[in-house]
Amino acid sequence: MTGREQGIAALASAVASGRASAVEQVRTAVNAIRQLDFGPDGLNAFIAYDVESAVAAAEAVDAAVAAGRGGGRLAGVPVAVKDNICTLDLPTTCGSRILEGYRSPYEATAVRRLREAGAIVVGKTNLDEFAMGSSTENSAFGPTRNPHDPSRVPGGSSGGSAAAVAAGIVPAALGSETGGSVRQPAAFCGVVGIKPSYGRVSRYGLVAFASSLDQIGTFGRTVADAALLLEVIAGADPWDSTSADRPVPALTAELDRGVEGLVVGVPREYFPPELDPRIATLCREAVERLRAAGAEIREISLPHTRYAIPTYYLIAPAEASSNLARYDGVRYGMRAPGATSTVEVYEATRSLGFGPEVKRRIMLGTFALSAGYHDEYYGRAQRVRRLITQDFRRVFDDGVDVIFTPTTPSVAFRLGEKVDDPYQMYLADIFTVTANLASLPAISVPIGRVDGLPAGGQLIADRWDEATMVRAAAALERALAE
Ligand code: GLN
Numbered sequence: 001m002t003g004r005e006q007g008i009a010a011l012a013s014a015v016a017s018g019r020a021s022a023v024e025q026v027r028t029a030v031n032a033i034r035q036l037d038f039g040p041d042g043l044n045a046f047i048a049y050d051v052e053s054a055v056a057a058a059e060a061v062d063a064a065v066a067a068g069r070g071g072g073r074l075a076g077v078p079v080a081v082k083d084n085i086c087t088l089d090l091p092t093t094c095g096s097r098i099l100e101g102y103r104s105p106y107e108a109t110a111v112r113r114l115r116e117a118g119a120i121v122v123g124k125t126n127l128d129e130f131a132m133g134s135s136t137e138n139s140a141f142g143p144t145r146n147p148h149d150p151s152r153v154p155g156g157s158s159g160g161s162a163a164a165v166a167a168g169i170v171p172a173a174l175g176s177e178t179g180g181s182v183r184q185p186a187a188f189c190g191v192v193g194i195k196p197s198y199g200r201v202s203r204y205g206l207v208a209f210a211s212s213l214d215q216i217g218t219f220g221r222t223v224a225d226a227a228l229l230l231e232v233i234a235g236a237d238p239w240d241s242t243s244a245d246r247p248v249p250a251l252t253a254e255l256d257r258g259v260e261g262l263v264v265g266v267p268r269e270y271f272p273p274e275l276d277p278r279i280a281t282l283c284r285e286a287v288e289r290l291r292a293a294g295a296e297i298r299e300i301s302l303p304h305t306r307y308a309i310p311t312y313y314l315i316a317p318a319e320a321s322s323n324l325a326r327y328d329g330v331r332y333g334m335r336a337p338g339a340t341s342t343v344e345v346y347e348a349t350r351s352l353g354f355g356p357e358v359k360r361r362i363m364l365g366t367f368a369l370s371a372g373y374h375d376e377y378y379g380r381a382q383r384v385r386r387l388i389t390q391d392f393r394r395v396f397d398d399g400v401d402v403i404f405t406p407t408t409p410s411v412a413f414r415l416g417e418k419v420d421d422p423y424q425m426y427l428a429d430i431f432t433v434t435a436n437l438a439s440l441p442a443i444s445v446p447i448g449r450v451d452g453l454p455a456g457g458q459l460i461a462d463r464w465d466e467a468t469m470v471r472a473a474a475a476l477e478r479a480l481a482e
Helices: 007-016 022-036 051-066 109-116 159-166 183-189 223-233 277-292 303-326 342-353 356-369 375-397 422-427 433-437 466-481
Strands: 046-049 078-082 120-125 172-177 192-195 215-220 263-267 296-300 402-406 442-450 453-461
Touching (some): 007 051, 007 223, 022 051, 022 078, 022 120, 046 159, 051 120, 078 159, 109 120, 109 223, 159 172, 183 192, 183 453, 192 223, 192 466, 215 223, 223 442, 223 466, 263 277, 277 296, 277 442, 277 453, 277 466, 303 375, 303 422, 375 433, 402 466, 453 466
Parallel strands (some): 078 120, 263 296
Antiparallel strands (some): 172 215, 192 442, 402 453, 442 453
């Protein structure tokens, strides 16, 4: 960063040096929740918060600072955590009736690392049930509203985290990504959202949705903030065998490097007729800014992009149908009353506990995996997934450093607009699911507004190259601010 620190790094320095207090930060965040989250037009971004445990954690940070023990890189920074990530001091519901009031006996590694760095978890944020959705309307606890316009959705499934950051309740938050659930709401809410490479962040304590795709991601108001949060949570973890044993790049050291000499690929398949032309215009302007900042712009092709939605919506439900088999009324969360036999317990609990979208996914996924159809559906989707991955491989091998695309085909839509049309809802993920299918890191950055509503631009980098992704994103952010 040029000159002095800003954002959460500056806040943490102030707390760590005793110029600001962690308790004060937490009280401000909690007051903001109380002011903004409730009532008919309230955001409903939070499912739970607990003032006492947050204040106690903040007091511990302030005490450590006073005792000369320092405070950590995120000292006193209030954060919100998506409610499919396990925490010890608050329930973990996944936005589902079936886990209402459920308390995890352990904490996610990502959350533990945030706390060890001095961050304070102030609350758990709303989401589409089990992270299935693109609007946060599939939550059993009511929809979240977009802070830019309460009649609109914040995107999803991490809509609560995106809205909480956009409204200024917390400066940063955790979300999760299976197919765009951090980047799409980041775009709709006008904040920055990062989906790391598959394997970059431990998923220990992230409730499983589709295990070959799931990753924890970060939200911030700026690239620097989202990158710092990622740097803190990233890295190998003995509790998650899918976390990669690779050194974590110093992402925050990339922020000022600029894009001079970088090759930015712009894939023609990401500018289809369905894309709002006003977002296309903002994208073209963003690309011109990158060019002016010294990047070489190259038109590229990712020919299998058109198969991404059907591929994702086979693989994700198939894996979900298997992962969600564990909610049987015996081991976790609620059990439906009145059932007498084991089968009745399963049936009644799952009928009562799951909402319509989760049931739809379980049915789709169970069908796709059933005897005789497994190869026809799941097997074929896996083969197409490989083709999508190879598209990216070819482009990066040809010397492209980072790919620029729109994040979403439209700006935030109205609450209720797509709930009855799952296919239209699935199309909201058209530009984001590819990075998940190909295990690549990707970021969404605000690139301007359409009718007062934020639009996002996406940068996708090669696997493990979060450094170049952050470098280009920070340069874009600066160029757009000029
Ligand atoms: N909208 C996508 C879905 O409904 C993405 C979900 C996610 O990334 N968790 O599956």
